[in-house]
Amino acid sequence: MEGLEGLEDLARHWRGARSVVVLTGAGLSTASGIPDFRSPGGRWESYQPVPIQDFMASRAAREEYWRYKGETWALISAAQPNAGHLSLAELTRAGCLELLVTQNVDGLHARAGQPAERLVEIHGSDAAVVCMGCGARSPREAAQQEWEVGVATPECACGGPLKPATISFGQGLVAADLERAMRAAESCDLFVAAGTSLVVGPINQMLPLARSGGAATAILTASETPFDSECDWKLEQPLEALLPALARAVQSAQ
Numbered sequence: 001m002e003g004l005e006g007l008e009d010l011a012r013h014w015r016g017a018r019s020v021v022v023l024t025g026a027g028l029s030t031a032s033g034i035p036d037f038r039s040p041g042g043r044w045e046s047y048q049p050v051p052i053q054d055f056m057a058s059r060a061a062r063e064e065y066w067r068y069k070g071e072t073w074a075l076i077s078a079a080q081p082n083a084g085h086l087s088l089a090e091l092t093r094a095g096c097l098e099l100l101v102t103q104n105v106d107g108l109h110a111r112a113g114q115p116a117e118r119l120v121e122i123h124g125s126d127a128a129v130v131c132m133g134c135g136a137r138s139p140r141e142a143a144q145q146e147w148e149v150g151v152a153t154p155e156c157a158c159g160g161p162l163k164p165a166t167i168s169f170g171q172g173l174v175a176a177d178l179e180r181a182m183r184a185a186e187s188c189d190l191f192v193a194a195g196t197s198l199v200v201g202p203i204n205q206m207l208p209l210a211r212s213g214g215a216a217t218a219i220l221t222a223s224e225t226p227f228d229s230e231c232d233w234k235l236e237q238p239l240e241a242l243l244p245a246l247a248r249a250v251q252s253a254q
């Protein structure tokens with residue numbers, strides 16, 4: 001594999017690190033067949049995200065939102081975690097990964113076996129629904145099945161509207177999740193961003209925060225990011241090959 005030297009060097013550093021924090025983004029799930037649903041030419045090209053205020057105020061907005069979420073879930077739920085997701089879960093079980101923060105809402109890290117106590121889904125998850133009335137959270141399946149048989153806007157037993165548990169436009173991040181991610185970045189000694197172009201705030205600030213706390217930083221992303229010039233390693237190989245190679249190297253004899 002090209003860039004093997006950088007990989008070995010990063011693995012050496014990883015082995016010696018006390019606390020490693022990883023941030024993942026959409027690039028990790030492309031090998032699982034999860035597309036950018038709003039890409040040009042796609043069925044949802046012209047779809048405008050429904051802001052949370054509209055979702056709460058208008059039944060028509062809730063119907064539009066559920067049409068998008070109901071259709072895209074068919075693809076997401078049929079996707080399987082790839083070798084990249086599996087390698088990160090393996091590193092966590094081996095005690096080599098303190099916290100995994102993901103921007104992805106596909107639930108694939110959890111399905112790959114990432115322990116819940118070492119996972120922050122910072123933009124929420126499509127694998128659950130939450131009642132916007134009483135706050136009750138439940139697995140996606142029941143609401144999805146209702147939608148599939150013609151219930152345009154699934155509701156909770158309390159009468160409140162159910163919404164897939166992702167962070168919608170206009171909706172704040174979960175403060176405790178953000179706090180946990182930032183604290184982990186601040187106190188780690190190796191920070192790794194994988195499959196993210198690091199343009200979405202505030203979570204992209206994990207990298208400069210980690211760096212100012214003295215951590216080494218790696219960016220494993222094929223595209224350019226705003227932080228390329230200040231990281232210690234930039235590796236651009238496909239993650240479904242790079243992460244397994246890295247996991248093997250990290251766990252090899254010291």
Ligand SMILES: [Zn+2]
Binds near residue numbers: 135
């Ligand atoms: Zn409810």
